[in-house]
Amino acid sequence: MAVLVGCRSFWQSFRVQAAHRQSACRLAAAFFSRRYVLSNRVVLCPRLNGHGAVTRYYSSDSKDDLRVRYLDGEDSGIVVVGINRPKAKNAISKNLVKMMFEAVEDIKKNKKVRSVILCSLVPGIFCAGADLKERAKMHQSEVGPFVSKARALITELGSLPVPTIAAIDGAALGGGLEMALACDIRISSNTAKMGLVETKLAIIPGAGGTQRLPRVIGVSLAKELIFAARVVDGTQAQQMGLVSHSVEQNDSGDAAYLRALELAREINPQGPIAIRMAKLAINQGIEVDLSTGLAIEEACYSQVIPTKDRLEGLAAFKEKRQPHFKGE
Known part of the structure; x- marks a missing residue:
């Protein structure tokens, strides 16, 4: 098939x-x-990392900047992509872009993947946007190509063939929100902060924000948020349709992730x-x-x-049992 x-x-x-x-x-x-065929760039580590998941590290000098977990057991098919740059508030660097490209490419080619959760492994932050400290060290001629590469990454994220869920448990600003906007579904904690704040720096959103935000919340409101560089919390974001669900944050700071995992588990059994x-x-x-x-x-x-799955669905309905889809 x-x-x-x-x-x-x-x-x-x-x-x-x-x-x-x-x-x-x-x-x-x-x-x-x-x-x-699967890419051979991924190094599979044997150690477990929560939920019975195997962590895959991507070739990089800073291997911990991104952790990709392929869950197993009943959660097999769910992939959790976790950004992990605590000292930089998960800011988007050259290295992170490179690692995310590799991760997205691997996911795109793996037909066993059924859904992807994009989240942060740093409490209180989703992604603070571009790494401005790194940006300040770039020559002017380097800025344009880097922004183009970041834009291409977010486009690739949006083009993944499986459902993608952004779990926003902390601040998602600038490029961080643009990354979340490329996902199919956004879930936030009520305390999370979100905004496209680039005009504060005399620039504009450069990784799809001016295009995706109006498509999500409407043109007029998107203009207002971008022009004013306004930041909204999770409750406000849900009211305007920026996120599908806003959940009360818990003591461990991962309420949005847990709700995203619930949703991924709802999607998992479907064809x-x-x-x-x-x-x-x-x-x-x-x-x-x-x-x-x-x-x-x-x-x-x-x-x-x-597809065989369609026939399996009909047979399961007739036999009054749960279907077992194989993606065939």
Whole structure:
């Protein structure tokens, strides 16, 4: 069965009118037949790190800046990506961008992954945005390419074929919020602080903030927040639709993460191919007119019809039991 593990190049060519629906479906079928192999850049460490999870470290001089846990047991299929730069408030550095690129690439190619949680391993902070200390040491000619690379990273995060959940248990400012905006779902603690504050530095959001925030909360309100460099808490963020859930922070400071884990566990039993196709249909459909969006839905639906999982779902329904989907 053809399983989607990447989509950007295909869908750039897919923006067609409804009249070309059959052609679009043929293109989709051709694209979804592609196969990928796992990257060999990941070093798998044998030690466990909570929830029965195996920690994967990525090649870097500062290996602890990012920890990626592939949960196992009943949580198999859930990947937890944890940012861990306590001295820099999880600020986005060259090294962190490099490590996250590797992590995203590995996740993108692994068809066993069913959902991703992006969180912080540093109490009270999600991500403070760009590493301004590092930025101050850059030559002017280096700034543009670095911002472009950070933007590309966040675009890749947003293009992952599986559901992504940002667990915001602390401050998510500037690029940190832009990273969260690239995720499908955002969950915050009520005490978390969020904002695109770049105008305070006489710059603008440069990693998708000016585009994704208006799509999430509306144009007028997004302009207000960006123009005023306003910071909102989790409760306010939920009221304006910036986050889906705002939960009361607990003593250990990981309430949003725990709620995100609950949601990932809700997603886990569902048909993995169907989830990928649903995400693709939604993400691409909202960018085009309704007729073209319906053609996209039809192309995605055609990919689930020949799957073993669909037959398993029908059999389980008939036999009054829980289905066991394998992503086939």
